[in-house]
Amino acid sequence: MNKEWSELNKLMQQQINRKDTFLHGIDTLLKLRNEIFGSLITLRNELTDEQFCEMPFINAKGYHNKSVAYSIWHMFRIEDIVAHTLILGDKQVFFAENFKQKIGSPIITTGNELVKNEIRDFSKALDISALYEYCTAVKASTDKLLSELEYSDLKRKISPESRQNLIESGCVSTDENAFWLVDYWCGKDVKGLIKMPFSRHLIMHTEASIRIKNKFH
Secondary structure: HHHHHHHHHHHHHHHHHHHHHHHHHHHHHHHHHHHHHHHHHHHHOOOOOHHOOOOOOOOOOOOOHHHHHHHHHHHHHHHHHHHHHHHHHOOOHHHHOOOHHHOOOOOOOOOOOOOHHHHHHHHOOOOOHHHHHHHHHHHHHHHHHHHOOHHHHOOEEOOOHHHHHHHHHOOOOOOOOOOOHHHHHHHHHHHHHHHHHHHHHHHHHHHHEEEEEHHHO
C-alpha cells in the first residue's frame, strides 16, 4: 500500500474515533481522497482509451486482474450508491445526471458480477471521458456529505427502508459475487462506511490501477 496513503488512512481512523478530533479526521480523509483522485487524473493523462480497457493481469489473484476503466467505474458506482441510497436517502448522481447514457454503460450495477472477458467487454463499451465526468461529480458529492457529517452521525445504522430501496434499485446484481454487498454495507454504521468504501476501497483499487498502468510504461 502507498505509504503516505496508508498513514493518512490510519491517522483519519484514529481522529474520527474521538469527538474532539473528529473534524480533523474529516479533513484528513478529504486530503487522502484528493491525493487518490489526483493519481486517477494522472492515469487519464498517461493511458490511452484502449489501455483503460486492457487486462494484462487477467489471471492474477488480486484487484489488478481487472481493467482500469472497470476499477474506476466500480469505485465510484459503489461510492454513489452508498452515499445517496444508503446514507442520504436521495437520488444517486448516476441517475440525477443521466450518466448511464453519457457513459454508454450496459449496466447500472457495481460490476461485481462481471468476470474476466466480461470485464474487458464492459470496459470497451464505456466513454472514458464521460466516466471521468461521473467520477468527478460523485467525488464532489461525497466530499460534501463527509464535510457535513457530525460526530453523532457515526453510529447511525442503515435503516431497513434504505436496505430495501437498495435492493429494489437494481444497483447491486443478484449474482452471488455481488449480492453479498447488500448485507455487507447494511451491517455497518456510518463510521464503518467511511472506512469502506470512502477511503480504503479507493486506495486498493487505485493502487491496482497504477500497477496496471506500470505494465504499459
